[in-house]
Amino acid sequence: MTIHNLYIFDRNGILVYYGEWNRKKVPSMSKEEEGKLVYGMIISLRGVIEKVSPLDIKDNSFHYRTSKYKMNFWESPSGVKFVMNTDLNSPNVKELLRSIYTQVYVEYVVKNPLCVQGEFINSELFAQKLDEVIKASLSYTSRTV
Amino acid sequence: MVKQVRQISGVSCTVQLSKRILSDRIVAGTVRIHGPNFFWLKRRSQLDNARKMSRQTARIADPKKVNSELFTLTYGALVSQLVRDYESVDDVNKHLERIGYNIGIRLIEDFLARTNFPRCHDMRDAADKIQQAFKLYLGLSPGISNWSNGNEEFSLTFESTPFAEFVELPDSCSNLKYGNILPGVVRGACEMVQMEVQSWIIQDTLKGDNITELRIRFIKKLEDAIPAGED
Amino acid sequence: MAVQPQPFSGAEELPLELLHGELVCSEVLLSKDKDINELLSKLEFIGFSTGYRLIERLLKESPRFKDELETIKFICKDFWTAIYKKQIDNLRTNHQGTYVLQDNSFKFLSRISATKQNLEHGPKFLAYTCGMVRGALANLGIASVVIAEVTTMPTCRFHITITRSV
């Protein structure tokens, strides 16, 4: 499995973190613009998904796939949104995104008094812990898949 | 010394005089009453035993209780600091609520991460979860009561004001809402799960009421932020 | 899937951690001219008052201390464990009234990056605890000066200098 990149948006739709691990194409726009584009897309997409859904179930996660990559979305009940791009071989990363929220975001952003809500997460410790979780998930899957 | 004091009579001067005697002691040093031999013998043996017992160290009885006491004392020190810092008690009340709000918006994330609860679907559900949160973080079990007709307003009731079990308000602080951090926490936490609520204290054991009652009213559901450039 | 869920614990510790974060980082204790030294002294005093009152409760059932060293050891072990759920990692003394307590993973620094920029914030995160130690000792009859330094986060050292022991 390959994880390309990860966007984290706060409940107001502001891009508060971006990380990449294996992104091959250099983006043609700034991080902010790209963030707005991604956020706009997932919100619209979710709106459509809910409207056309044949089931009366609201889910806080979905993914779509192209022939080359997969975009995964998971939202915490508090409205923090995680968007992760992976390759097509990747299993469902919903649980991974959830554990990034519970073990990294809550522990090193929410409980860090220096991190202010709505501001970009400027913490090396957070980045480091996030990297550990991502890497752990990769080695785990490469052994089992 | 005994005789000296006993010679003085009359109630009005006695207390003051005695106080002076007691505090003079610091200056005067100690006065030995017993015979010196008895005293030294006893002291020596005590010292000897104290050496033997030196490995026996102090122990703190209940670490879990220490958590809540530590919070209670720190909060108390903060409130009395704010009372000194701000001229108006109303300002102190506002600051306490604000501190609570800031704590609430962080606390709720931990609560959601821990419990894996989804968003609340109505106020009944919210009341139940707020009650669970009190149990989890503070070891308190507030009651839920006084629902309004439309189920949009309810009360949390406490036997006494949380964090205030040792507090006796001075007369100068009769308008102080000592526990005002709580409505702030509730407001902050609810806002993070898309519920705008109003919360305030309507009964307070510190003010002589039988219970402490926190009122919570649903205002509106908050919607997700719409991306720029869309309807 | 990939990550083993961590067992959650210590919910009862979180309210104090968040309250402390508020005191340190919000503006509630800041004076109008945002004087950092005044903030530090207020944090220290809140700690002092807390430590002074807390030690009264903690030692309600305990036998009397033998001497100063035993008191400091109590601070390093039981007092620290009660508050931070761990002991002080290293205690050194010159036997002339100076003690250095080292905590290798100080709780209030454990969520913060070890960047140079954050090192400036260090004193704010230590002031409350300095005050707490000074307050506890003061009530036990040991007047002291407590200062702290951060070397690399989350390691920090508390220097206790006894000024007068009863």
Place this chain on the structure above:
Amino acid sequence: MAVCVAVIGKDNGPMYFRTRQSGVEELQYHFIVSSALDIIEERVQSSGKSGILPGGVSNPGALEITRELYLGALTAQEEYKVYGYMTNTKIKFVIVIEESSTPLRENDIRTMFRKLHGAFCDLMSNPFYSPGSEIRSKRFHDVVNSIVAGQ
């Protein structure tokens, strides 16, 4: 029966003084308490470093008196007994017991002190109480009342 309850601060000044009856006899209790302080000081000093003494006569059991907060009976006269207690923070409690037809047991005295100490800890935990100042708390007063009333 307890006829006098006193709390004496670190500086040996009284923080709280309660006698069963006010009036002329109050002065007498002030004096009794004041003398009791000397004995308390003697008993607890040997547990500190300052009490280094020559020789080594040993008397097992005496230690209890020093390291324990409860100091036991300090003096005994025909009409009353004086008991002492010192907290780790050097606050002294003195209770004067009037000899009566039903003598109090040691355990009853300990219970009184434990109750008093508990009330004192709670008082100290009130953020609006300034440590060392005169005790005016109603709650504390109520506890002392219950001790004096023998409840």
